[in-house]
Structure formats: structure tokens, C-alpha cells
Amino acid sequence: MFCEKAIELIRELHRMSDGQLPAFNEDVFRQVLQEMEALYEQNQTDVNEAKAGRAELIPSIKLRHCCLLRNQRCLTAYLYDRLLRIRALRWEYGSVLPANVRFHMCAEEVQWFSQYKKSLASFMRSLGGGEGLDITQDMKPPKSLYIEVRCLKDHGEFEIDDGTVILLKKNSQHFLPRWKCEQLIRQGVLEHVMS
Amino acid sequence: LFYMLYLTNVKHVLCFQRVALLVASDIDALCACKILQALFHCDQVQYTLVPVTGWQDLGTAFLEHKEQFRYFVLINCGANVDLLEMLQPDDDSVFFICDTHRPVDVVNVYNETQIKLLIKQDDDLGVPPYDDIFRDEDDEEGGDSGNESDEGSEPSGKRRRFDEGAVERRIERQRAKREWEARRREILFDYEQYEYHGTSASMMFFELAWVLTKDTKDMLWWAVIGLTDQWVHDKITHMKYVTDIATMQRHVSRHNHRNEDEENSLSIDCMRISFEYDLRLTLYQHWSLYESICNSCYTSCNFKLWTLNGQKKLQEFLADMGLPLKQVRQKFNSMDMSIKENLRDVIEESSNKYGLKDIRIQTFGVHFGFKNRFLASDMVHATAALLESTEKDESDSDNFIKALDSLSRSNLERLHSGIELAKRKLMAIQQTVASCICTNLILSQGPFLYCYLMEGTPDVKLFSKPIALTLLCKYLLKAFVHSTRNKRCKLLPLIMAAPKDVEKGTVIVVGIPPESETSDKKNFFGRAFEKAAESTSSRTLHDNFDTSIIELKTDDRSKFLDALITLLS
Numbered sequence: 013m014f015c016e017k018a019i020e021l022i023r024e025l026h027r028m029s030d031g032q033l034p035a036f037n038e039d040v041f042r043q044v045l046q047e048m049e050a051l052y053e054q055n056q057t058d059v060n061e062a063k064a065g066r067a068e069l070i071p072s073i074k075l076r077h078c079c080l081l082r083n084q085r086c087l088t089a090y091l092y093d094r095l096l097r098i099r100a101l102r103w104e105y106g107s108v109l110p111a112n113v114r115f116h117m118c119a120e121e122v123q124w125f126s127q128y129k130k131s132l133a134s135f136m137r138s139l140g141g142g143e144g145l146d147i148t149q150d151m152k153p154p155k156s157l158y159i160e161v162r163c164l165k166d167h168g169e170f171e172i173d174d175g176t177v178i179l180l181k182k183n184s185q186h187f188l189p190r191w192k193c194e195q196l197i198r199q200g201v202l203e204h205v206m207s
Numbered sequence: 208l209f210y211m212l213y214l215t216n217v218k219h220v221l222c223f224q225r226v227a228l229l230v231a232s233d234i235d236a237l238c239a240c241k242i243l244q245a246l247f248h249c250d251q252v253q254y255t256l257v258p259v260t261g262w263q264d265l266g267t268a269f270l271e272h273k274e275q276f277r278y279f280v281l282i283n284c285g286a287n288v289d290l291l292e293m294l295q296p297d298d299d300s301v302f303f304i305c306d307t308h309r310p311v312d313v314v315n316v317y318n319e320t321q322i323k324l325l326i327k328q329d330d331d332l333g334v335p336p337y338d339d340i341f342r343d344e345d346d347e348e349g350g351d352s353g354n355e356s357d358e359g360s361e362p363s364g365k366r367r368r369f370d371e372g373a374v375e376r377r378i379e380r381q382r383a384k385r386e387w388e389a390r391r392r393e394i395l396f397d398y399e400q401y402e403y404h405g406t407s408a409s410m411m412f413f414e415l416a417w418v419l420t421k422d423t424k425d426m427l428w429w430a431v432i433g434l435t436d437q438w439v440h441d442k443i444t445h446m447k448y449v450t451d452i453a454t455m456q457r458h459v460s461r462h463n464h465r466n467e468d469e470e471n472s473l474s475i476d477c478m479r480i481s482f483e484y485d486l487r488l489t490l491y492q493h494w495s496l497y498e499s500i501c502n503s504c505y506t507s508c509n510f511k512l513w514t515l516n517g518q519k520k521l522q523e524f525l526a527d528m529g530l531p532l533k534q535v536r537q538k539f540n541s542m543d544m545s546i547k548e549n550l551r552d553v554i555e556e557s558s559n560k561y562g563l564k565d566i567r568i569q570t571f572g573v574h575f576g577f578k579n580r581f582l583a584s585d586m587v588h589a590t591a592a593l594l595e596s597t598e599k600d601e602s603d604s605d606n607f608i609k610a611l612d613s614l615s616r617s618n619l620e621r622l623h624s625g626i627e628l629a630k631r632k633l634m635a636i637q638q639t640v641a642s643c644i645c646t647n648l649i650l651s652q653g654p655f656l657y658c659y660l661m662e663g664t665p666d667v668k669l670f671s672k673p674i675a676l677t678l679l680c681k682y683l684l685k686a687f688v689h690s691t692r693n694k695r696c697k698l699l700p701l702i703m704a705a706p707k708d709v710e711k712g713t714v715i716v717v718g719i720p721p722e723s724e725t726s727d728k729k730n731f732f733g734r735a736f737e738k739a740a741e742s743t744s745s746r747t748l749h750d751n752f753d754t755s756i757i758e759l760k761t762d763d764r765s766k767f768l769d770a771l772i773t774l775l776s
Contacts (some may be wrong), residue, residue, distance in 0.1 A: 119457060127664075136673075156248075157251060158248070158251050158253065160244070160248070162608065177224065177274070177275050178255060178274060178275065179255075179271050179272060179275065181257070181271070182602075182604065183602070183604035183605060183608050184255060184257050184259065184605065185255070185256035185608075186254070186255045186256070187244070187247060187248065187252070187253050187254045187255075188253055189253070206617065
């Protein structure tokens with residue numbers, strides 16, 4: 013049945029509805045493109061024949077055309093949804109993506125990502141009267157500038173922007189500016205302590 | 208030097224710096240830590256909190272953090288030892304020490320730059336004057352050499368006379384120096400002989416908060432818990448406890464003043480602290496009344512509940528008050544309201560008949576929400592049980608964090624689990640006390656009583672921890688004093704030993720002063736243990752901040768004890 017392969021791609025994305033990026037399914041993508049090519053060629057020959065007089069081929073031409081459109085729609089939806097997810101990754105992980113995520117992107121997506129990064133960076137630089145503002149932090153207005161965090165595992169020394177070094181030992185508690193901790197909280201090394 | 212109420216200075220110094228907090232493992236320190244953390248949050252002082260269990264831990268923590276921090280705040284550790292000698296810090300490190308351990312080491316007192324002690328002005332320290340202990344060496348030598356260089360230019364005739372004079376002066380100076388040194392040794396010996404405790408660290412920090420007008424009810428409650436910890440674990444005299452309670456009462460009424468209005472009544476979920484003249488029955492509101500009476504030191508010792516006679520007396524006591532056994536054995540919250548209403552007065556009346564004159568004690572209680580009522584002593588027992596929990600796979604710092612969490616109002620589950628652990632601990636203590644007394648495990652060694660818990664004793668693992676063992680020790684001594692007929696033995700101190708680490712073959716040894724009504728709670732075992740260990744070269748570890756608690760190799764036990772006996776006779 014036509015267009016079944018394309019639906020497979022959509023189903024794959026639908027299964028991972030929490031924003032995770034599955035590996036780029038090169039195989040199925042190529043199969044769909046091949047199917048489209050086959051349909052197109054068949055249509056070409058049939059159109060020539062129909063022009064030559066065989067009008068009964070027209071419904072099958074229409075059918076194949078619909079299938080082509082459907083495949084195209086599925087493929088573009090697949091690509092676009094992936095791009096949206098990759099964009100969200102920039103906001104969640106920062107400009108360096110973890111290796112396993114990068115592995116799931118195809119070469120063009122990687123290129124797109126770096127372009128996106130560049131535009132975002134130049135936009136951020138232009139804010140605040142030329143000084144720049146990092147808008148990817150504090151997605152929700154923070155309640156306090158400093159938070160109390162507890163170290164869940166031995167992480168060794170951790171250096172912060174102004175050069176000070178903190179020793180992260182298991183079960184030590186620290187009171188640090190929020191932005192310095194967010195990265196580590198996401199990684200699971202620190203735990204935010206509410207009192 | 209002392210820094211009492213130079214607090215705005217302290218605040219300025221710390222405001223833009225990062226501070227390392229090194230906190231000892233006892234409840235008072237935990238409460239003080241919570242108060243200080245809250246203050247730091249207010250002023251956004253960045254800090255790092257590191258729990259320490261003993262001198263070795265303190266040393267390691269200092270080494271790890273000395274590169275990154277200039278300012279260190281030590282809570283309930285560090286005052287009774289020459290800190291600069293021990294830690295060898297850089298010249299720009301500053302230590303703020305708030306420690307209840309006394310006597311404060313004289314070097315710490317007289318250091319002007321690096322050590323700052325936070326101590327209450329009224330606390331009588333009895334520090335010897337500077338000149339009695341320290342002396343500049345240069346003066347003497349300068350005098351001598353000046354004379355000698357003069358002599359060279361004198362004609363030889365007079366030289367012999369001058370020589371004699373110089374020699375005499377030198378002998379005189381040396382004699383004076385020896386006398387001074389002997390007196391110095393004596394003064395220091397007297398000063399450092401007895402170990403005791405000063406005002407609670409959490410009360411100190413609460414005063415700091417009050418002076419900065421940043422005090423809240425939570426901080427007040429923590430200060431109350433810190434003070435109650437000192438009382439529960441017998442670290443301060445009754446007089447001091449009552450005086451400190453009065454101080455706290457002033458703060459409590461100041462905080463409660465706003466609730467007076469009928470119209471503007473606070474929501475039930477708000478925290479209310481109230482002064483209570485409550486029963487000395489441990490955890491009774493979270494247990495059944497019967498269990499609490501059986502497992503509280505005061506009632507158990509006075510009734511002598513380890514004897515059959517004692518049990519009968521207890522039944523009589525309950526009957527006298529008209530409390531049916533069925534009610535009394537139920538969970539306290541499920542008891543009939545009619546019984547609960549006048550319970551305290553009824554119990555007080557009957558106790559007076561049975562000779563329990565002090566069944567009630569001044570303390571504070573808190574309540575927030577419909578279900579949550581706690582007395583300060585409940586919190587102390589729960590947190591202590593969490594701090595020294597002997598579950599497997601839990602390191603000391605895990606326990607520290609759990610105990611610290613249980614002090615916050617948002618962690619009621621933790622607190623309730625602490626209360627359950629505390630109940631088990633109290634029952635274990637009672638059973639151990641009963642068995643020790645009934646099997647005469649307490650032996651008089653002459654100058655002190657001695658009790659050794661064998662390895663197979665039930666719950667002996669609980670007693671490998673210092674706070675639990677000290678509590679057991681105190682209960683045991685009280686029980687012994689009530690049960691023995693020997694008048695002389697009643698005045699003796701008690702030393703107790705329990706297995707600490709079976710693999711390493713060590714025991715933990717605790718010494719407590721004798722039990723008496725007017726005891727000043729001063730403990731001489733710290734120095735005694737040190738001397739005994741030295742003289743027998745026993746392998747000991749004096750790691751605890753309380754010098755009267757040490758770790759000893761099991762094999763060295765007998766020679767160590769013999770040395771102690773000779774030392775203290």
C-alpha cells in the first residue's frame with residue numbers, strides 16, 4: 013500500500029512526544045523518496061499515454077499524484093518537527109549538545125543547528141544596548157538570586173566564571189547564585205533544597 | 208579575641224565574601240546552623256556547609272577548603288584546642304568560632320587577628336590573665352647581654368665583683384623564671400582540668416538574628432530546640448537551663464504578641480510557639496502514656512521499674528490517678544478527651560504523693576496545622592535518633608543531612624520517622640539499663656564506677672555512637688544511684704565502654720561526672736583519659752570534640768583502666 017512507509021516516520025515521532033530526538037531514520041526516508049520517484053515515473057509514462065488518447069488512465073494518475081502529495085506532506089512534517097525539537101534543545105542544553113543527541117542528527121540538521129545558534133547569539137548580543145543579555149537562562153522569573161543546593165555525588169572541583177573554585181563533595185551544601193548552579197542541577201550533580 | 212555583639216562588623220566582613228561553615232554533629236550545632244543559614248539567605252552571603260564529626264574530619268575539611276575560602280565559621284567545634292597549631296592556616300584565614308565547649312583554649316582567647324570567638328558576655332570563662340601565662344622572652348636576655356658588653360670596657364680590678372653580681376642576677380632570674388613556669392603550669396592545669404558547656408550556640412545565633420532584627424519564629428524555635436538539647440543531654444546545670452528558658456520566654460512572648468487580637472486571628476497553619484509547663488515524660492504525645500512512663504528516665508528511675516516492686520508501684524500510681532489501663536496503653540491522641548484535659552495536673556498531684564517532685568519541667572511547644580504539635584524535647588530526641596541512625600549504607604554525612612532536614616517544618620515525614628527511631632532507642636536504653644542493674648554489670652573500681660557492654664548485647668550497635676552512649680550512661684548512673692544502698696557509690700562518676708568497630712577491634716569509652724542534685728556538670732575525664740593513655744601507651748583516638756569521649760583498642764582496655772584507677776585514687 014502506498015504511503016505506509018511515510019506514516020512510519022510520523023509514528024516514530026509521535027511515540028516520542030516528550031521532545032526527545034530519535035535518530036534520523038535515513039533508511040525509511042530514502043525508501044519513501046524512492047517510492048515517490050517510482051510513482052512519479054509511472055505517472056510520467058501514463059500522462060504521456062493519456063495525452064496520446066487513453067483517457068481511462070487519468071484516475072490512476074490522480075491517485076498516484078495524491079500519494080505523491082501525501083508523501084511530501086509526511087516528509088516535510090517529519091523534517092519540520094525534528095527542526096523544532098532541535099531548536100528546543102538549544103534552549104534546554106545550551107550551545108553544546110551532549111554527544112548522544114548530536115549522534116541522532118543528520119549532517120544537514122547539524123548545520124541548521126549551528127546557523128540557529130549563530131542567529132540566536134547575534135540577537136542576544138544586540139540586546140541591552142550592545143552589552144548583550146543571555147535570554148536562555150531563567151525561563152521562568154526566578155524567586156531569588158541565590159539558591160541552596162546540596163551535592164548528591166562527589167564531583168570534585170567546580171570552577172565558576174569569576175575564577176572561584178568550589179569543592180563539590182557528597183552531602184555538602186552550598187549557597188550559590190542561581191545561574192551558576194542550573195547546569196549542574198540539570199546534570200543531576202546538585203539538588204535544589206527548599207526549606 | 209571576643210566578638211560578642213560586634214556583630215554588625217561581622218556582618219559587613221562576611222557580606223561580600225564566601226564563607227565555609229564547619230558544623231559539628233550535635234543537635235545544638237544543627238539548630239545553630241539552620242539559624243545561620245537562614246541569616247545568610249537573607250543577606251545573600253554565599254557559603255558552603257560541611258558536616259564534621261571530629262578533629263580529623265575538621266582537619267580534612269579545612270585542608271580541602273583552605274584554598275577557596277578565607278573565612279571559616281566553626282559551630283560547636285574548635286574552641287577547646289589550639290586551633291592555629293592544629294590547622295596551620297595561612298595568615299589571612301579568619302575563624303569565627305561559636306562553640307559551647309569550655310574551657311576555651313588560652314591561645315584562642317588571646318589571639319587578636321585570626322580567631323574570633325562568639326561568646327555571651329555573661330558567660331563566666333575564668334580565663335587566666337595574659338601575664339600569668341604568656342611572657343616575652345626577649346626582656347631577660349637583653350638585660351644580661353647588656354651587662355656583659357659593659358663589663359668588657361671596665362678595668363680588670365672591678366671585673367670580678369661585677370662577674371659575681373652578674374652571675375647572681377642570672378641565677379635569680381632563672382629561679383624566678385622557673386617559679387613563674389611552675390605557677391603557669393598550675394594555673395593552666397586548674398583552668399583546663401574540668402570540661403563543661405557554655406550557652407547554647409543556637410541561642411547565640413538567635414541573639415545575632417535578633418540584634419539584626421531578622422529573627423523569625425522558625426529561628427526562635429530552633430534556638431529553643433538547641434537549648435533543650437543541652438538540657439536533655441545533661442550538658443548544663445538546672446539553674447542555667449531555667450535562666451535561659453526565661454530569656455527565651457521573653458522572645459516567645461514578643462513574637463506571640465501579635466496574635467492577641469480576636470479579629471485578626473492567624474490561620475491555623477501558622478506556627479505558634481507556646482510556653483509549656485509540661486510533663487517530663489519523653490515523647491508522650493506521640494506514644495502511649497504507659498510506654499512513655501516506662502521509658503522515661505525520670506519515672507523509670509524513681510519507680511525502679513526494672514524491679515517487680517516497681518511495676519506494682521506503677522500500677523498503683525495509675526490506679527491512684529483513676530486512669531484505666533486500657534486508656535493509658537492506647538496512643539495518646541486516641542485517649543479520651545476527659546482524661547487528657549486535666550492530665551498534667553492530675554499526674555503532678557499523684558507524683559507528689561509518690562515522691563516524684565519534679566515531674567513537670569518548663570519547656571516550649573510548637574504547633575502548626577491541625578495535627579502537628581511537638582514539644583522541644585520531642586524534636587531533640589527525634590533529631591538525635593536521625594543523626595546517629597545505624598542503618599547500613601548511611602554515612603555520617605547522610606545522617607547529618609537527614610537530621611538537618613528534619614528540623615524544617617516542611618519535612619514532617621522525616622521528623623516522624625525520627626520519632627519512631629527515637630522510641631526504639633529509648634526502649635533499647637531502658638532494657639539495657641534494666642539488664643545492667645539486674646545483672647550487676649556496674650562495678651565499683653574505687654574512684655569510679657565502670658560498666659562494659661559486651662558485644663552480644665541487644666541493640667549494642669546503637670550505643671557505638673557518642674550521643675546515644677552518653678545518654679545511656681546518664682540514665683544508667685541515675686538508675687544505679689536509685690537502686691544501690693551503698694552511700695559511697697552514689698557519689699562516684701561512671702565510665703562506660705561499648706564496642707565501636709568490631710573489625711578494627713575498638714571500643715568507645717565515655718566518662719560522666721557523678722550524679723547529684725547540685726551537680727555543676729564539670730567533667731574531668733578528658734584530661735584523665737589523656738594522661739592514662741600516655742602513661743600506658745594505649746592506642747587511643749581522641750577524635751571527639753568532647754574530650755571525655757574516646758575510642759580505644761579493645762586489647763588495651765584493662766591496662767588503660769588500671770592506669771585510670773591509679774591516676775584517680
